[in-house]
Amino acid sequence: MSKERIKIAPEFRDIMPPEYRDLVDDATWGKEGRGWKDVGTSKELIEEHSLCAGCPESMAFRYILSSLPSPEDTVMVGSTGCTSLVFPHVAVHNIHSLFGNQNAIASGLKRSLAARFPDQGKDVVVLAGDGATVDIGLDSTLQSWFRQEKFTTICFDNELYANTGGQESGLMQKGFVAKMAPIGKQFEKVRLPEIARESGCHYVVNCTVSKPSLVEKVVRNAVLVARELGPTYLQMYTPCILEIGKQSMEGLQEMRDSEKPGLRFAYKEYASPEAKELIAEIAIKEKERKAAAKAALAQSSV
Amino acid sequence: MKPYRVLPGPEEFLPPSAASMGIRLPDPDQGHIEGRIVPEEEAMERAAQVFLSAKVPTIFPGPLVLWSWNEKAAKKATAIQYLYDVIRESVSSEARPMIIPMADYRPKYPKINPEVEINPNHPNLTIWHNKIDACMFVGVHCHQANLALKIIRGGTDCFTIAMCAQAGHEDANLTFRDATPEKIMNFAGWIKKLKGTV
Incomplete structure (x- = not known):
């Protein structure tokens, strides 16, 4: 899609709600090197949201949206839940x-877009919670990986059904007591990242969203690998502060506490040999782009 | 049984779809007034009378005309602006004409600002807030228009007009079909013609 088509009719510019005017004027679509540093200046990265105050999911959303390599050519698929x-x-x-x-x-x-726009790289990104990904939708999740569908699956793992009051989910950690799981979980947390790897995903990451630059890197890698090779999977800890009894300001610390070495959200990354090669190529190109941009800046300031 | 009429509401919380009550769409060069099929010019006259007698006549332009995505959309936008100017010049001094965009179809949580926009999932909020008693939808995709028209009929007393680019809307109190920039200009002409007579 061309940004040229996203123009407000001049007659209606003054009556359009301000967020749409800002969207057209300041969007990062088409901008090379867009990333989490654009959060705060670009309205398309959600100026407002309807989640709870301090919800880590809102951070995750912003980082992911700012990291999509081609947002104008991306379709996201959501599911039921806070997302x-x-x-x-x-x-x-x-x-x-x-x-x-x-x-x-x-x-x-993804298949329809590939057939309809064979010359354009249209990306599809699934973004769903752990209930949709691992419990209710596990069949669809796995089958898409088995079929080597070329899109990215991102799971916002808050380890329970937060939207409906705190029921046990497959990704809940063993022994955790939730409002609607009073005896505590009896089984281990499903090891979906490992299942993803064994199911044919080319790039798999298990992490929290405490570090925006890391989220940016893995999202870009996942989308670009999915575009070229096959399915990719990101599992991101976005704790529900309400359901685990935390305050609004404690979400970030909760993620930091959960990603220490040996804990369940310690950073883990898997890339297939082909994906490793591709990621290395992408890194080289990115380095060259940054060097060229730096040189151009130096040239213009002379 | 008395034939169903698509009258301004408030009808009930969930009004029936007019199509299910036997209301049919007009053929080309026709419109309907409250479900009765009439020649298009008759519908034009009635719609002009409604706008001229309303306290808050309002145009709701939708995404198909708010965004300048092709030449036809651009021409329609110009025609709608002209219509709005004509309405402002033609209504009585007590009337408060408005133009409020339906910029987005997605439900907005936690709330919309009813002063600056209308949303098809809860259009009644904008109608109530601005005390709108007559409105015209233009450039709104069919499904979203039907949804909004039904909700408005269900919970408000606003008279609804659909300036539809396709086959018209049973759920509006008055509908046109095959809307073009020329047809919108013709409607503006009717308002000019009837100025001061209502």
């Missing part, structure tokens, strides 16, 4: 699927 409250505020094409069938929707969508 579905945010998508109405997001200026990236998105589809709300039924609870759990997000990877099936994304499969059809």
